[in-house]
Amino acid sequence: xxxxxxxxxxxxIVNNFVLTRYLGLCIFFGVSKNYHASTxxxxxxISIITLxxxxxxxxxxxxxxxxxxYFLKTIVFVVVIAVFVQLLEMVIKKFMPTxxxxxxxxxxxxxxxxxxxxxxxxxxxxxxxxxxxxVNALGSGTGFAIALILFASLREKLQFxxxxxxxxxxPIAFILAGMLALAFQGFxxxxxx
Amino acid sequence: MNLWKEFxxxxxxxxxxxxxxxxxxxxxxxxxxxxxxxxxxVTVLFVITCNNIVVSAFRNVIHPxxxxxxxxxxxxxxxxxxxxxxxxxxxxxFRELGIYLPLVVVxxxxxxxxxxxxxxxxxxxxxxxxxxxxxGFTIGMVTIGAIRxxxxxxxxxxxxxxxxWYHPPLxxxxxxxxxxxxxxxxxxxxxxxxxKKDKSEKAEMAAGGTI
Numbered sequence: 001x002x003x004x005x006x007x008x009x010x011x012x013i014v015n016n017f018v019l020t021r022y023l024g025l026c027i028f029f030g031v032s033k034n035y036h037a038s039t040x041x042x043x044x045x046i047s048i049i050t051l052x053x054x055x056x057x058x059x060x061x062x063x064x065x066x067x068x069x070y071f072l073k074t075i076v077f078v079v080v081i082a083v084f085v086q087l088l089e090m091v092i093k094k095f096m097p098t099x100x101x102x103x104x105x106x107x108x109x110x111x112x113x114x115x116x117x118x119x120x121x122x123x124x125x126x127x128x129x130x131x132x133x134x135v136n137a138l139g140s141g142t143g144f145a146i147a148l149i150l151f152a153s154l155r156e157k158l159q160f161x162x163x164x165x166x167x168x169x170x171p172i173a174f175i176l177a178g179m180l181a182l183a184f185q186g187f188x189x190x191x192x193x
Numbered sequence: 194m195n196l197w198k199e200f201x202x203x204x205x206x207x208x209x210x211x212x213x214x215x216x217x218x219x220x221x222x223x224x225x226x227x228x229x230x231x232x233x234x235v236t237v238l239f240v241i242t243c244n245n246i247v248v249s250a251f252r253n254v255i256h257p258x259x260x261x262x263x264x265x266x267x268x269x270x271x272x273x274x275x276x277x278x279x280x281x282x283x284x285x286x287f288r289e290l291g292i293y294l295p296l297v298v299v300x301x302x303x304x305x306x307x308x309x310x311x312x313x314x315x316x317x318x319x320x321x322x323x324x325x326x327x328x329g330f331t332i333g334m335v336t337i338g339a340i341r342x343x344x345x346x347x348x349x350x351x352x353x354x355x356x357x358w359y360h361p362p363l364x365x366x367x368x369x370x371x372x373x374x375x376x377x378x379x380x381x382x383x384x385x386x387x388x389k390k391d392k393s394e395k396a397e398m399a400a401g402g403t404i
Contacts, residue, residue, distance in 0.1 A: 020368045021292075022222040026301055029217070071277065074295040075269040082262060114218050114296050121295055166384040167376070174376030181369035 004135045010191045011139030017115060018147045019181040020188070024115035028148060029173055038152035041110075042145025046138070048088070048110055049119050052081045053137035056120035057130055077120050085110065115144055151180060196321050203325030209302045210333035210375075211382055219300070220337060221371035222293050227350050230338030231331065232286045233293065236275050238327025241303050243271045245323035248311040255312075264307045269298045302326065340374055341365050 015021060018028050024045075031041045056077050064070055093100045110116055119140050123133040154176055163172050203209070210220045219237070224230040247267050248255075255263050276294055279287045287294065297303070306326055311319040342348055345365030347355035355361075364370050 022218050022368070022371065023296070025217040025221065071273065074273055074276070074298055075266065078265055078269050078298050079262070082265060114299055117299050118292060118296060121292055125292065164380075166387060167380040171376040171380040171383065174372045174379065178369040178372030178376065181372055182364070185367065185369060 004131070006191055007132060007135050008139040008142075011136050012143035012146065013184070014187045014189075014191050016143045016147055016184050016187075017118070017140050018144060019177070019184040021118075023118045024113060024144060027110065027113060027115070028151065028177070029170070032148055032152040032155055032173075035149070035152045035156055038148045039145075042148050045110060045115060045144050045148075046141035048085060049116055049141040049144075050134060050137045051088075052084055052116055053120045053123055053133050054130070055084055056080060057123065057128075057133045060120075060124055061130075073124065074121075077117060081116055081120075085116075115140070147180070147184075151177060154180065196318060199318055199321045200325040200328075203322070203327075203329035204332065205329070207326075208329045208333055209326055210330060210337075211379055217375070218296065219293050220334060221368075221375060223290055224334055224338040224341055224371065225366040226342045226346070226348075227335060227338040229286070229289050230334040232279075232283070233290060234327075234331030234334040236279070236290075236294070237297060237300065237303070237330050238324070239275055240268065240271050240297055241306055241327045241330075242320055242323035244268050244303055244307055245311040245319040246316055247271070248307045249314055249316045249319035252312050260308075260312065261304075264304055265298070268303055268307075272297045302330065337371075337374060337378065340378070341370060344374075345370060 011017075017023050018025065027041065027045075031037050059076065059080060060073065064073060064076060069076075089100075119137045120133075122140075123136055126136075128136060155173060158172065158176065167175070210217070219233050223233045244264070244267055248264060251263075272295065275297070276287070279290075279294070306323060310322045314322070339349065342350075343354070345361050345363065345367075347353060347359045347361045362370075365374065
């Protein structure tokens with residue numbers, strides 16, 4: 001149990017996806033202008049990351065490895081995840097229209113994204129078991145959501161501050177993200193993995 | 194002449210990293226030294242050029258409704274080729290780039306060029322466009338890599354260029370430094386652009402005054 005808890009915390013905080021591994025930056029800078037959008041995005045990411053890492057684990061261990069097709073890993077993962085997200089979107093549209101109105105658009109945005117592809121690849125590199133990969137995916141997704149929501153709150157505050165003209169917009173957002181990453185740097189080395 | 198224009202637009206005016214702010218993940222992740230940055234830049238240059246060629250050659254056959262999955266399949270195949278090649282000939286670089294190498298598949302810039310340019314143009318201009326964008330990307334990567342390596346480690350391409358008097362701030366090659374350096378680079382580019390605009394406005398005013 002402790003092992004899984006440590007794995008979760010390590011994925012969520014210590015090796016935070018955005019701030020120490022730089023994955024998913026397009027979403028991180030794109031969605032974080034608005035606090036509400038970033039919460040929906042965070043939830044979408046957590047669910048898709050967990051489901052897609054489960055699916056890719058099954059495919060890797062029951063199809064790719066027995067058939068000796070390991071070198072096709074990247075292609076297969078990308079296609080499987082893209083198809084799965086499309087399917088999920090259709091199902092939600094049909095059966096849960098209210099939910100679809102809230103974050104349907106975010107589902108498609110994350111279909112081909114570094115975070116969603118990154119977690120299955122990390123799992124397969126580390127040779128995790130099924131439960132471990134799921135926990136790792138859950139942790140990574142949570143870490144991404146935490147970072148996104150924190151950053152969105154910071155950026156909303158930033159709108160009221162007087163920023164030098166040439167740094168306004170994207171540049172100051174980068175520098176702010178650097179400061180946030182600096183704070184997260186304090187966690188590094190807390191959980192040896 | 195026209196082809197030359199297609200090539201040069203990717204270098205500065207539409208530089209993938211600084212102007213379009215696309216594909217930022219690798220721009221931060223593997224630029225802690227120049228060698229890795231160059232390796233990643235050349236890999237992306239190869240992938241984007243090959244993919245533009247493939248997409249433009251098949252642009253009349255691909256049904257518009259399924260175009261994105263087809264592009265992604267094509268990119269993933271080319272990336273796999275690049276990965277196997279790197280693993281065979283440059284194993285050290287392959288290990289250093291690690292997880293970011295398969296992630297080239299989902300770089301927004303590659304899909305964006307296929308969608309915006311290669312799907313509408315013939316093979317030769319698409320190839321030139323891919324080359325230009327790839328070179329622009331490589332220049333961006335190497336610039337960030339050079340700044341971070343010189344400030345954060347006092348070296349360039351692994352050679353120590355600053356003497357022992359220099360105590361490098363480690364933070365620049367760690368995660369937060371990447372964000373801060375890229376923020377300031379975009380800031381400087383904005384400043385430069387503003388100065389140019391002011392100058393041309395002033396020149397116009399002066400010209401208007403004499404008439």
